[in-house]
Amino acid sequence: MRPPREDWACALAAADAAAVAALADRIRARATVAPLAPPREGLMLMRMRESVAGGLFHPGEIPMARAHLRLTAPEGAAEGGAALMSDDLALVTRLAILDAALAAGLPEAPEIEALIAQGMAARAGIAARRALALERTRVDFQLLSEEDR
Amino acid sequence: MSVLDLPRLWRPETHQALFRRILDVAARPGQIADLSDLLDGRPAALAALATFCDNTQTLADVSGALSATDRAFLDAATVAPERAGFILAAGAEAPQFTPRLGALDAPEGGAVIVVTVESLTEGAALALSGPGVRDTATLRVAGLAADWLAARARWCADFPMGADLVLADPARLAVLPRTTHIKGA
Amino acid sequence: MAYVAIRGGADAIKGSARLMDALRAMGASAPLELDQIERQMPLLHSRVLSEGGLYHPRLASLALKQSLGDSLEAAFFLRAYRSTKPRLGETAPHDTRAMRIIRRVSAAFKDIPGGQMLGATPDYLHRLFRFELMDEGAERFADIARDWFGDRPGAQTPTTFPKVLDTLRAEGLLPPLADDETPPFDITREPLIFPVPRSAQLSTMARGETGGLLALAYSNMRGYGDVHPTVGELRVGYLPVMVPHPVTGKPMEAGEVLVTECEIVAMFEKADSGAPVFTLGYGACFGHNEVKAIAMAVLDRAISVAREKGRIANPSEDPEFVLLHVDGIESMGFCTHYKMPHYVTFQADMDRLRAARAKTGEAADAPR
Numbered sequence: 001m002r003p004p005r006e007d008w009a010c011a012l013a014a015a016d017a018a019a020v021a022a023l024a025d026r027i028r029a030r031a032t033v034a035p036l037a038p039p040r041e042g043l044m045l046m047r048m049r050e051s052v053a054g055g056l057f058h059p060g061e062i063p064m065a066r067a068h069l070r071l072t073a074p075e076g077a078a079e080g081g082a083a084l085m086s087d088d089l090a091l092v093t094r095l096a097i098l099d100a101a102l103a104a105g106l107p108e109a110p111e112i113e114a115l116i117a118q119g120m121a122a123r124a125g126i127a128a129r130r131a132l133a134l135e136r137t138r139v140d141f142q143l144l145s146e147e148d149r
Numbered sequence: 150m151s152v153l154d155l156p157r158l159w160r161p162e163t164h165q166a167l168f169r170r171i172l173d174v175a176a177r178p179g180q181i182a183d184l185s186d187l188l189d190g191r192p193a194a195l196a197a198l199a200t201f202c203d204n205t206q207t208l209a210d211v212s213g214a215l216s217a218t219d220r221a222f223l224d225a226a227t228v229a230p231e232r233a234g235f236i237l238a239a240g241a242e243a244p245q246f247t248p249r250l251g252a253l254d255a256p257e258g259g260a261v262i263v264v265t266v267e268s269l270t271e272g273a274a275l276a277l278s279g280p281g282v283r284d285t286a287t288l289r290v291a292g293l294a295a296d297w298l299a300a301r302a303r304w305c306a307d308f309p310m311g312a313d314l315v316l317a318d319p320a321r322l323a324v325l326p327r328t329t330h331i332k333g334a
Numbered sequence: 335m336a337y338v339a340i341r342g343g344a345d346a347i348k349g350s351a352r353l354m355d356a357l358r359a360m361g362a363s364a365p366l367e368l369d370q371i372e373r374q375m376p377l378l379h380s381r382v383l384s385e386g387g388l389y390h391p392r393l394a395s396l397a398l399k400q401s402l403g404d405s406l407e408a409a410f411f412l413r414a415y416r417s418t419k420p421r422l423g424e425t426a427p428h429d430t431r432a433m434r435i436i437r438r439v440s441a442a443f444k445d446i447p448g449g450q451m452l453g454a455t456p457d458y459l460h461r462l463f464r465f466e467l468m469d470e471g472a473e474r475f476a477d478i479a480r481d482w483f484g485d486r487p488g489a490q491t492p493t494t495f496p497k498v499l500d501t502l503r504a505e506g507l508l509p510p511l512a513d514d515e516t517p518p519f520d521i522t523r524e525p526l527i528f529p530v531p532r533s534a535q536l537s538t539m540a541r542g543e544t545g546g547l548l549a550l551a552y553s554n555m556r557g558y559g560d561v562h563p564t565v566g567e568l569r570v571g572y573l574p575v576m577v578p579h580p581v582t583g584k585p586m587e588a589g590e591v592l593v594t595e596c597e598i599v600a601m602f603e604k605a606d607s608g609a610p611v612f613t614l615g616y617g618a619c620f621g622h623n624e625v626k627a628i629a630m631a632v633l634d635r636a637i638s639v640a641r642e643k644g645r646i647a648n649p650s651e652d653p654e655f656v657l658l659h660v661d662g663i664e665s666m667g668f669c670t671h672y673k674m675p676h677y678v679t680f681q682a683d684m685d686r687l688r689a690a691r692a693k694t695g696e697a698a699d700a701p702r
Contacts, residue, residue, distance in 0.1 A: 006579050006586035035153045037221040037580070042420035043388070046575065047427045047518060050536060051497055052597055052616035052634075054511040056427050056518040057536035060387040060620050062591060064422050068221070068580035069153060081580025085389075085589025089152050099581070130436055130572075131489035137437075137452040141444055204423055 002113060003120065008102065009082040009095045011119035012112075017091075020115055024094035027101050027108055031073035041065035041087045065092040071100035078104035157189045158199055159222050167200040171315070175324040179277045179286025181269050185320040194237060194265045194317035198223055201235055201261065209233035212242065214265070233260060240266040240316070243296030248304065248312045256309035259327065267292030269318045276332035277325075285332075288323055290316060298331060340675050354402065368395035380592065380621025381405050385662050386412025387522070387541035389591045389620050406543070406666040413663050416522075425577060426585075430595050430618070433571035434493045441565040442599050448495035453570060498567040499597055499614070508612055528654050535653060539633060540619045543662030544626045550660065551629035554636045554650040561635045563598035563615060563628075570594045570622050594619055596627035600635050613638070 003011065012020050043061040050057055065088060068081040080100020084092045102112045157163055170182040184193050195215075202208055202225040209230035210220070214237060220227070230236050230246040238244060244262075251259035266272075272291025275298075278284070293316070304327075305311035311327030325331070359365075372379050372395045382394040386409040393412060401407035437453025440446050452458070502508045518533035526534060539547060554561050573593045576585040595618040615638070617630025633656055640651035649655045659665060 005582055006584050010587040010589075033153060035155065036218055038155060038159055038224070039153055040420065040422055042422040043416055044422050044577075045424040045520065045522070046389075046591065047425050048573075048593075048618065049427045049429050049513070050616045050618065051430060051499065051511070051595075052614040053514070053532070055514040055516065055532055055536075057533040057540070058424075058518055058520065058522075059537070059540040059591075059593065059618060060384065060389060061416055061522070062389045062425075062575060062589070063419075064577070064588065066422065066577075066580060067153070079581045081582075083577045083580065083586060083588045085575055085591075087390075093152055096580070103581075127434070127493060128489060129483070130434060130493050131491045132483075132486065133436060133453060134451040134493060135489045135491060137454075139439075139450050139452055141450070143444070203420075205421070 002102075003116065005099070005103065007120070008099055008112075008116055009084060009092075011116045011123065012095055012098060013084055013086075013091070013119065014122040015115040015119035020098070021091075021094055023108065023111055023115065024097045027071070027073070027106065028094075028097055031071050031101075033097060034070050034072075035068070036070055036079065037066075037068040039065075039067045039069075039089055039093055041089045041092070063087050065089050067093045067096035069093070069096050069100065071097060071104060073101070073104065073106055075106050076104035156191075157187070158191045158196060163187055163196075164200050167196055171197060171200060171322060171324065174322060175313075175326055177281045178279070178323075178325060178329040179282055179288050180323070181288075182322045183320065184322060188320060192265070192317065193320050193322050194263050194315075195219060197263050197315050197317060197322055198235060198237060206235060207233045209236045209246075211236060211238040211244075211246070214239070230260075236260055236262040238262060238264050240264045240290075240293040240297060243294045244300050250304055250307070250310040250312060253310065256311070259304075259310060260312045261315060262312055263315045263317055264293065264297065265317050266290055267318060269316060269321045269323050277329050278332070279330045280328045281326075282329070288316075288325075290323075292318075301325070301331075340677070358402065366399050368392060368399065371395040371398050377622060378403075378405060380594075380623050381544055381626075382408040382412065382621075383592075384620040384623055384626065385409035385541055385543055386416070387620075388412045388416045390415075406662050409543075410663050410666070425575065428573055428575070430569070430573060430593065431497060432494060433569060433573045433593060433595075434590070435495055435569055435571040436493075437570040438495060438567070439565070440498050440567050443498055443566070446498045446567070447501060448492075493571070495569075497597075499599075502566075502612070508614070526657055530653065530657070535637065535657060536616070536618075536630075536634070538657045539617070539630045539660060542626075542630070542660035543665065544623060544629075546660040546662065546665065547629040547633065548625055550650045550656055551632040551636075554632055554648060558648040559636050559650050560639055560647075561598075561600050561615070561632050563600050563632055563635065565628065566597045566599040566614070568594075568596045568624060568627065570624070592621055594621065594623050594627040596624070596631045598628070598631040598635060 042064065044064045045058045046060060046062050047056050048059050062085055064083060065086045066083045070079050071077060078100045080096040080103065082092050082095035082099055084095065086092060098112050102109055166187055167184065170184065174180045174182045184196055188196055198208070202223045204224045206225040207228045208223060208225035209228060211230055225235065230248060232249065234249070236248055248260035248262060249258055251257060268291040270289060272289050275288045275290060277286045277288055301314060308327060313327055314325040316323045316325065372391055378398065379394055382397055382405055383389055383391065385405070386394065386397070390412065393415060394408070397408035397411035401411060435451065437451060437455060439450045439452065499508060503510055519531050519537065521534055521537045526538065553559065571593065572590040574587045574590045577588045578584065579586040598615040600613050600615060613635065615631035615635030617627040617634060619626050619630065633650060636650045637653050637656065640646045646652045
């Protein structure tokens with residue numbers, strides 16, 4: 001079962017970087033890629049909702065790189081896009097190319113899906129390690145009672 | 150090369166070159182900027198907007214001349230002409246809106262209106278005078294409805310408030326800042 | 335005070351820059367790797383992330399390395415860097431209930447939904463040196479990792495938890511949260527001209543210097559103030575950053591930011607009815623920085639107390655006093671500038687002093 005499209009980019013960003021780059025570049029070499037918006041990297045103000053009065057504020061800025069393009073290959077064409085907390089325009093362009101290629105159902109789709117699975121496993125590993133840390137530091141403070149004294 | 154090639158019109162170095170030329174003709178009303186070497190066939194009006202706009206600006210496309218891709222590249226928020234910092238309008242159609250004119254203590258809030266015309270080398274002769282013009286200068290414009298000059302006179306009557314016009318034929322620009330006096334208009 | 339340009343010193347300044355590098359490179363130790371700073375000094379690294387106001391872990395490590403460990407200078411590097419980058423916009427509002435928790439405790443409530451998890455904290459340990467840390471090798475690191483993880487892949491339990499205060503709200507002990515959609519004040523673009531909205535207050539403190547915030551909050555805790563806080567919830571975790579997918583428009587995860595958030599509960603006697611009422615304070619910042627989040631929450635409450643009472647009784651309750659003095663780059667910058675040449679202005683002071691002394695001398699010598 002293919003994961004939802006919105007999960008592809010963060011999964012690919014967690015997979016083997018060299019393999020992701022090589023696959024994207026191989027697709028790019030045999031297709032035309034045209035930008036649908038200027039590929040940008042810069043900063044975004046992060047909006048957070050404070051939980052005491054429900055108002056919004058900015059804890060600070062975050063890096064963001066974004067790409068939106070059209071990929072046209074002999075087998076098919078599709079729009080592709082990706083956004084990543086990064087200043088690496090090359091990486092986010094490659095993620096957008098893979099996003100388009102998978103959406104278009106190009107012959108490389110199984111390879112892309114394999115990298116997505118690899119990335120999701122890496123992310124699951126991080127989540128599992130965090131859960132382990134929580135489990136092993138879970139505390140149940142007991143108030144001292146008269147019997148304990 | 151892993152980053153995409155941007156069309157010439159959307160490259161920062163093109164915007165720098167365009168900005169210098171627009172600034173020069175804004176400082177010398179009556180002079181015309183020839184942009185043909187920078188445009189790669191795109192319209193001069195779009196080049197002006199590409200120079201002015203980013204995601205902090207507001208834009209009104211009165212005659213719907215912009216494509217979806219051009220709007221995405223301009224990255225400005227689309228609003229009604231009464232509220233826009235930048236307006237794209239067709240010179241052949243009389244303006245049906247009142248643009249932002251700024252305030253007495255913030256006259257820079259007045260809109261910049263990019264008006265597409267047929268030609269800046271032929272047509273009716275406008276006699277210009279005022280700041281940046283030695284004595285008088287003549288600007289020829291074809292395809293600008295008469296209502297535009299009357300509207301401009303109304304908008305700029307309460308100087309320093311007013312709006313500034315950028316006239317654009319397919320490859321050239323001329324600027325009519327609110328400080329410029331047009332004889333008979 | 336008029337400044338006059340100084341000539342000369344170019345060679346000395348170049349020499350000074352090279353000397354900083356030479357001091358780093360002398361001796362037998364290997365160059366610091368950015369990863370070492372982020373992983374083995376994460377709390378110092380977190381300070382720089384939040385005080386710089388830019389969540390860029392790699393550059394925060396570089397800033398600490400380049401500034402020779404000066405956290406104020408390092409934060410300055412991040413601020414200078416961010417001023418060179420284009421602004422792409424603002425994200426949609428992020429709710430910290432989505433945090434992937436790594437630490438979550440409450441001092442007010444013993445039993446909270448989901449439980450309390452200490453995470454990695456020295457809070458309960460004695461401050462006794464572990465001298466064996468003086469001589470660690472790579473094999474020791476491998477042993478530590480193996481001991482902790484063993485062959486257990488990890489747990490499957492959830493890492494997101496509801497807010498403790500939400501339970502109080504469900505019971506009606508706290509007013510319900512009204513989601514206020516007022517766009518937040520942008521302190522990176524607008525100057526603080528008082529009175530400022532609460533969003534400006536929270537943003538300024540979120541990137542405020544930890545020591546400055548702590549000192550002001552401590553003054554309130556010690557008695558120059560009225561806030562008697564209990565930590566309702568302190569949570570540390572990774573908040574996923576969601577932005578619209580360029581094609582589908584639906585939220586996609588672009589990354590995660592480490593955030594520390596503290597909600598304090600304080601009691602406050604309402605003047606009219608006399609009945610005490612729960613009041614809250616909020617603090618949150620990038621990175622793992624508990625002292626800063628708690629201090630921020632105390633100051634948030636202190637400023638609100640003064641506003642509710644209509645009277646500022648202590649410096650920590652005065653938003654102008656607090657907000658104008660907690661920015662590390664502003665305060666450090668002004669302090670540092672005193673070392674820059676002030677020769678002409680000081681010469682003017684010397685001349686005035688000599689003239690005044692001469693006049694006093696003449697008056698003393700004059701015949702009566």
